[in-house]
Amino acid sequence: MTSQLNVDTIKGKSTAGSITIQGEGSATTNLQQGITKCWLHYAAPSTSNGQTITAEDSFSLSSLADNGDGQVMINMTNSMANATYVLLPCGQSNIISCMDTDTMTTAQVRMETYNHTGYVLNSLGMAAIQGDLA
Numbered sequence: 001m002t003s004q005l006n007v008d009t010i011k012g013k014s015t016a017g018s019i020t021i022q023g024e025g026s027a028t029t030n031l032q033q034g035i036t037k038c039w040l041h042y043a044a045p046s047t048s049n050g051q052t053i054t055a056e057d058s059f060s061l062s063s064l065a066d067n068g069d070g071q072v073m074i075n076m077t078n079s080m081a082n083a084t085y086v087l088l089p090c091g092q093s094n095i096i097s098c099m100d101t102d103t104m105t106t107a108q109v110r111m112e113t114y115n116h117t118g119y120v121l122n123s124l125g126m127a128a129i130q131g132d133l134a
Helices: none
Strands: 020-022 028-030 038-043 054-059 061-066 071-076 086-091 095-100 108-115 124-130
Touching: 038 061, 038 071, 054 061, 071 124, 086 108, 095 124, 108 124
Parallel strands: none
Antiparallel strands: 020 028, 038 054, 038 124, 061 071, 071 108, 086 095, 086 124, 095 108
């Protein structure tokens, strides 16, 4: 027999932000800490041809800013609890993506993309942010 649960909000009974779910085997995990808080898929064409950076799809992204060739500022809709969250950057093949920890705040982070020779470039990019929301 199958079951179906239809709800609009799930909230912890004793503490609103602590729902534990059964993981693989006997392990459990905290639902809130295990979900991605912000993600995006963007195209960053060269600004020299008049094109602008655009988010092709996203979740909890307030805006993107082009900070120069290969540099994208990610502005989140919901701030993180601290600036020690995780950014999981990704670029096209042969592209290295990383975050600039010097610009990292609870509400934004800069992502940079390079090719294998270290040349900064614009490209298709993807990122996910995980950690605790404020």
